[in-house]
Amino acid sequence: MIATAAKGFANRAAEYETGRPEYPEALLGDLPLAGARAVLDLGAGTGKFTRVLAAHVAARTGGPAPRLYAVEPVREMAARLAALDLPVGLLDGTAEAIPLADGAVDLVCCAQSFHWFDYEPAAAEIHRVLAPGGHLALIWNLRDERVPWVAALTQLFDHHAGGTRRYATGAWRQVLGDPRFRLVRQSRHEFHHRMPRSGVYDRVLSTSFIAAMAPAEQAAVRAQVDRLMADHPEILASGSVEFPYVCELHLLQRVG
Template sequence: MDTIHRSAAAGYAAQADTYVSGRPDYPPALDGWLRDDLRLGPGRTVLDLGAGTGKFTPRLSATGARVVAVEPVPAMLARLVARNPDVAAHPGHAEAIPLADGSVDAVVCAQSFHWFSTPAALAEIRRVLRPGGTLGLVWNVRDESVPWVAALTRIVDAYEDDTPRYRTQNWRAVVPGPGFGPLHERRLPHRHVGPPEDVIVGRALSVSFIAALPPGEQAAVAAEIRGLIAATPDLAGHDSVAYPYETVAFHCTASG
């Protein structure tokens, strides 16, 4: 199966710009994960798989490794290329990666693996990895111990239908799989700081299944979220707010 889920195909095509502004970056401490766990650096090659608009791509480039990006949604790929002109970027799917066997030292899936967490995709990832190479999975996850974040989740999740998501943990049924060693995990605190219209409203509108809604329903979701902001003392009237996240990072090593 190399088709794109309808939520991704429609939502990300329509809201690629909102994805860029509404999504958080990643904590500086993640640099240690890239260096120590994924062993990225000069002389290494890394594949940014399901790279989206290239939100994580500059972090990979900063390691000194050669970066190759693969993304199936044309609107997302166009923004990736515009923002990262020095990166070799290709259209493609996780189950049909347009790279040669054993051609990369690491594959990184940032905010993406839940979309294609199938045995076929894992086998294709293993194919392009060199023996001893690493698969890295990373997500920014909302901290729902904060009451307003939990309330925001309830608003958004009412529309999720069958959309693949990190929070279901279904992806864990696939990794680690054949050809890979144990899965290792790191957890890092993180915050997205900025205007509430960007980091809260824009973040919600960038969720695939919200972005795929008709304009009237999107407007209703946005109005409900703005109502939540207005009713929350920590948010109301603030030019800048801190949206709490936890960054979760996993890696496993390809066997020889």
């Protein structure tokens, strides 16, 4: 993870927790959890995906539940994950140096994180810790830009992004052509994240490159968000914000 992103996420871990959505339950049905011995949530952040995964595993019947692990290198985010007191082994590591033995897990999940990794060392580590035939799940909650006000918000993000690593740049797609992995499934699930007006600010401020800005720059961004909401009164038409998302999954299998 680049230093600017780590700084931003450290500065705005609280806003990340309140402004970012969790993950739809339907996604869990697309993951190869049956028979898995161990699952790793890599780049777990504040535990947005970890808690959904843990709840799903706990509710399953028939067969032993897999052991769950999580790795999150940003201390402030890892502290929030630890405070959830989930039945998850929280490990001190990074995507490029995963503190697990060779073949230790059957599934590695990267929820909203894979685009931050240094690709080659991370791909090698993921391949190493996956058991033969194991799977890599790349998961993103994407803003649904078919909605006009969400498209306008994306334009605001794009204006400030610079050269930041993001899903939108597409650099992460090199894994789809990596001979160490083969694509076995893709899926998309639409959902809404309900939040108060303040949640829109938290969603914006939790974005790494905005979270790393100086306070005066963040205030200017907040003013831009105010103007956007004034231009799109439908955002608060119901009294709260229904932020539309599409959860996207790319499931790959370890080769070799």
